[in-house]
Amino acid sequence: MAKDLRQFLQVAKEVGPDYYVEVKKPLSPKLEVCVIQQKLAREGRFPVIYCPKIEGSDLPLVTDLFGSREMMGLAMGMDPRKATKQDIFHEFRRRNGTTRPVQTVASSQAPVHEVVLKGDQVDLGLLPIIHHAPLNSGKYVSVGCMVCNDPDTGIPNIGIYRHELKGKDKLGAMLNPGHHAAYIARRYAELGKPMEVAIFIGHHPAAILGSQYTGPQDVNEYEVMGGFLDESFLVTQALTVDLQVPALAEIVIEGIIDPLEMVTDGPFSEYPGYYGEGAKPCYLMNMTAITMRKDAIYHDLDPSHREHNLSGALAYESAVYDAVKSAVPTVKEVYSPPSGANVFTFYVSIAKRVPGEGKRAGLAALAFPTNGNAVVVVDEDVDVFNEEEVLWAVYTRMVPDKDILVIPAITGPHLHPTAYDETGLKRGPMTTKMIIDATMPVGLPFAKRIVPPKDLWESMNLEDYLS
């Protein structure tokens, strides 16, 4: 069976209540879904949450598909009860950038074309679009994947962008100027052409991980999604725009962006955990069709929940891993902890053999992701997935006046609350970056770490000793 959202929900349900729960009463689209998710998180629980009824819509809603790394392991076919964070990261790396040719199916065979609404029938009010946080400017489609074709190459680009509900048939599109979709929109503006777009909502989470691909613009991200799914991605021709859309999506919204017309977006509950400052410019999409399955499921994501940052974390870590590997081939692991919003802070372990490699690894790590602003480099004996151990290395191996490097005023991280502009006075896109080299010196004496005796550690079974 080809992979899609409903097939994944069945798998999650079978693994058990740690991975799948259902809500038993109707929920308001304003805040209620997110508070359930946040309360579960407070208890350390990150199951997929299925909400059969959202007031005002006939469509069920599902959220928290990316609430834990284990869930992303499940998306990649791993047993979430057994896979370690390390296993999940390396499985992601295996799939990331592995492309598979897409397979095209006829519109009549495409489940996403079971219901077709065009012209006056287009009504975004049919969808359970959520108001996520008290001070947000409105309701947002928070985990739609927007497809547009590069006008020069015809290659589709796909990414998650937030879309504020602007009317019955209008959505905003907040494209970070550094993302490929924004390059494409600017190119349409230069050519004086409208940009045809389609947003698909609800698909297998492995496919959605593919939307976070950080490689070159001329890679077809449907082919990347196929790599993540480990099977060809099924597409069909859209009905009112000249784009291919996923045949197995739950919902597709087709429309057109005039790349010269800007509206505003926000304030919004941004991924660092703060509200963004006021309203920012964004594109406006005029919808031309909504297509969906007869029993479509709407996929939402709470931007104030850690699932937002986690859903892109593996892609960033993978890019940092590649960047460090090119400078220090003995890189071992890379981890971006939730305490650094999964994008600001990276813990990198290396097998250090050459003096200076700790700082080289840190520089390489910061060179790639525009969002990284702090890197801690540790030796291979330190478990980067264990934040307490990383901090132990910092406090016992780092010499502050030699091992903390501060790099002033580089672009990014985007939306970091401390970011400043060229004058250093106002909020802008620049931040100071920091490297902490917590590696031990090479070729110089250093205190020996205490570790348990290997033989006894491995042979001892605590139950034989304790009553």
Ligand SMILES: Cc1cc2nc3c(=O)[nH]c(=O)nc-3n(C[C@H](O)[C@H](O)[C@H](O)COP(=O)(O)O)c2cc1C
């Ligand atoms: C939940 C979620 C929401 C996101 N929202 C936005 C957004 O509103 N605008 C944006 O530019 N990027 C957003 N991103 C990041 C992009 O989806 C991501 O960087 C993607 O790889 C960009 O693709 P592109 O460079 O091919 O256009 C979001 C990512 C996630 C996981």
